[in-house]
Structures are given as C-alpha cells and as structure tokens.
Amino acid sequence: MTSPRFLPVITVSMAVAAVLTLSGCSVVEGILPKPAESRDPQSGEIVDGGATDVFAIAVGDCLDDSSTADELTEVPTVPCSAEHDLEVYADFELDGDEWPGDETVTSEADAGCLAQFERFVGIPFEESALDYSFYWPTEESWEQLDDRLVSCLIFDTAPTAGSLAGAAR
Incomplete structure (x- = not known):
C-alpha cells in the first residue's frame, strides 16, 4: 500500500506520462534541448x-x-x-x-x-x-x-x- 503522502506524486507522474503518450513526440521534442x-x-x-x-x-x-x-x-x-x-x-x-x-x-x-x-x-x-x-x-x-x-x-x-x-x- 502506498503512503498517502506519496499519492499526489504518483498521480501527477501518471498524468504526465499519459499526456506525453497521447501527444506523441512533438511535446517531448519541445521539452528536450536541441x-x-x-x-x-x-x-x-x-x-x-x-x-x-x-x-x-x-x-x-x-x-x-x-x-x-x-x-x-x-x-x-x-x-x-x-x-x-x-x-x-x-x-x-x-x-x-x-x-x-x-x-x-x-x-x-x-x-x-x-x-x-x-x-x-x-x-x-x-x-x-x-x-x-x-x-x-x-x-x-x-x-x-x-x-x-x-x-x-x-x-x-x-x-x-x-x-x-x-x-x-
């Protein structure tokens, strides 16, 4: 079981992963240095x-x-x-x-x-x-x-x- 104090971090991490997965490489390309x-x-x-x-x-x-x-x-x-x-x-x-x-x-x-x-x-x-x-x-x-x-x-x-x-x- 996850401690309640770590729940927001896991939720945010999962949301970011979902957005990156759904938006494709263009978001990652814009974040990473050229x-x-x-x-x-x-x-x-x-x-x-x-x-x-x-x-x-x-x-x-x-x-x-x-x-x-x-x-x-x-x-x-x-x-x-x-x-x-x-x-x-x-x-x-x-x-x-x-x-x-x-x-x-x-x-x-x-x-x-x-x-x-x-x-x-x-x-x-x-x-x-x-x-x-x-x-x-x-x-x-x-x-x-x-x-x-x-x-x-x-x-x-x-x-x-x-x-x-x-x-x-």
Missing part, C-alpha cells in the same frame, strides 16, 4: 548541424533558419554542403559605449554588410541575384552583454547547398 552543432577541430567548419548560440556563429557558418523572430538566442546551423537558408559572409563590431538607438544600429549594420557583399560574392549587390540580411545587437544585449557584433547573412531565393562565396551571380 543538440549542439559539432565542428571539425582543425577547420572549425560545422560537420553536424544543431542549435548554435547566436554569439558563437562565425563567418562561413551556414544556417537553416528562416525565422522571423525579433530576438534570437540560438540558430539552427548545418554543414554548408547541406541545403541551408543563410550563410554568414562577414561580421564586424559597431562602435560606441552608449546605445545609439535601433535606427542607427540597423542603418550601420546595413551599410557594413553592403560594403562587404561584393568582396564575398564577386560582384556588386546591385548586379547580384542574391540578397543579404544581418543579425544585430539589441539594446538589451548592447547594455548587458557589451554586444556590438553584426553578423552579415547572404541568401538566395531558394535554399542553397554549398557556399555562395565567389558565386558572382
């Missing part, structure tokens, strides 16, 4: 995709991310040989101690990424079929984490396999 990416120790290239801290992505990393979230903490990375949505083609730091405001940050991020585009692709942005976007610091990350990093992201109209470096299109 696997982190793994990198080649010599080249640093991603060999197995996974969840990567947005502060740990590097030039040359490929992302399978078409998210429209306003703020990110991690992004899904993949090897560049696999189909992907985005590739990090440049990064740079913004200047300043005080938060300059959203408009200034995005304007400077846009200008910096545009300036790096031709060097990576091989032709000016205005002549290219490719597009770019960027990750930029938020006011919170600027002030609390001393985040000044802008990551420039290149993409095509459809998922790409392989790097877009030197694509000249």
